[in-house]
Amino acid sequence: MPVKTAEILKDNQLRVTSCRRDVLQxxxxxxxxxSHSDLEEELxxxxxxxxxxxxxxxxLDSDLIxxxxxxxxxxxxALCLHDVQSHDHEHVHFxxxxxxxxxxxxxVSLPRVELPSxxxxxxxxxxxxxxxxxxx
Amino acid sequence: MPVKTAEILKDNQLRVTSCRRDVLQxxxxxxxxxSHSDLEEELxxxxxxxxxxxxxxxxLDSDLIxxxxxxxxxxxxALCLHDVQSHDHEHVHFxxxxxxxxxxxxxVSLPRVELPSxxxxxxxxxxxxxxxxxxx
DNA sequence: GTTTATGCAAATTCTTTGCAATACT
DNA sequence: AGTATTGCAAAGAATTTGCATAAAC
Numbered sequence: 001m002p003v004k005t006a007e008i009l010k011d012n013q014l015r016v017t018s019c020r021r022d023v024l025q026x027x028x029x030x031x032x033x034x035s036h037s038d039l040e041e042e043l044x045x046x047x048x049x050x051x052x053x054x055x056x057x058x059x060l061d062s063d064l065i066x067x068x069x070x071x072x073x074x075x076x077x078a079l080c081l082h083d084v085q086s087h088d089h090e091h092v093h094f095x096x097x098x099x100x101x102x103x104x105x106x107x108v109s110l111p112r113v114e115l116p117s118x119x120x121x122x123x124x125x126x127x128x129x130x131x132x133x134x135x136x
Numbered sequence: 137m138p139v140k141t142a143e144i145l146k147d148n149q150l151r152v153t154s155c156r157r158d159v160l161q162x163x164x165x166x167x168x169x170x171s172h173s174d175l176e177e178e179l180x181x182x183x184x185x186x187x188x189x190x191x192x193x194x195x196l197d198s199d200l201i202x203x204x205x206x207x208x209x210x211x212x213x214a215l216c217l218h219d220v221q222s223h224d225h226e227h228v229h230f231x232x233x234x235x236x237x238x239x240x241x242x243x244v245s246l247p248r249v250e251l252p253s254x255x256x257x258x259x260x261x262x263x264x265x266x267x268x269x270x271x272x
Numbered sequence: 273g274t275t276t277a278t279g280c281a282a283a284t285t286c287t288t289t290g291c292a293a294t295a296c297t
Numbered sequence: 298a299g300t301a302t303t304g305c306a307a308a309g310a311a312t313t314t315g316c317a318t319a320a321a322c
Contacts, residue, residue: 118269133254
């Protein structure tokens with residue numbers, strides 16, 4: 001178990017617990033958006049369902065993760081580690097219809113969208129669905 | 137009760153029932169994305185919760201409505217009536233942080249996004265969050 | 273008359289809350 | 298030692314399924 005996870009938690013003023021480290025580690029390894037049930041699947045031997053819910057909430061509050069839009073109904077989350085210089089509030093995600101995985105596309109930045117007057121945009125999320133690199 | 141709803145249902149090879157007409161009518165009147173519970177709120181005197189779920193599923197299968205992305209966890213739906221000449225698979229929605237309403241922005245078309253090679257896009261959904269025209 | 277939709281009951285799944293025991297700093 | 302986190306039980310939403318009745322074609 002790398003120390004990296006402990007450092008990330010400390011950097012975010014969070015107590016270092018093994019559940020938090022393991023959840024963080026799972027995000028780092030999988031590198032795709034994960035739902036609560038994905039994490040539960042992965043970690044249910046070790047941690048209670050409720051603890052995983054609370055861990056996600058804690059990470060969300062600390063902006064360590066963010067919600068990833070999904071049309072499946074399940075709420076998914078992804079890490080936010082790369083956000084300091086890039087645009088914090090613009091996310092492009094790709095969801096593959098074959099393998100079901102959703103990942104952040106970092107190579108692409110969201111084009112400016114001109115909204116009708118009166119609208120103030122604070123955050124933009126683009127979800128592209130189709131076939132991913134691995135499945136095509 | 138306008139006949140319009142019956143025609144729309146027939147055009148989509150669906151049986152004309154009063155629940156379907158009322159759900160459709162609600163979408164036509166409200167002109168914003170609605171969740172199951174929004175509809176239940178509106179129609180609970182008349183129809184069972186389950187029937188509304190099934191109506192939504194039927195409409196979804198017929199492409200009469202589509203899912204609207206939302207980061208609140210609740211699944212929202214919107215009508216797809218304007219889709220013949222416009223781009224069927226590109227939706228821009230705006231969710232207001234003040235009033236909570238989500239609506240389709242028809243004035244804006246989604247700019248082309250260049251994906252890394254290997255990716256095939258079939259559908260794109262942009263969710264913009266901020267303050268809407270009415271609340272600003 | 274045949275097929276499809278509805279309502280009700282009940283089962284599942286998803287998420288949250290309270291509280292005592294435990295782990296972190 | 299003091300504070301925050303965890304696990305367990307249980308409550309509360311959200312969603313699905315089965316089946317008999319009712320409505321649509």
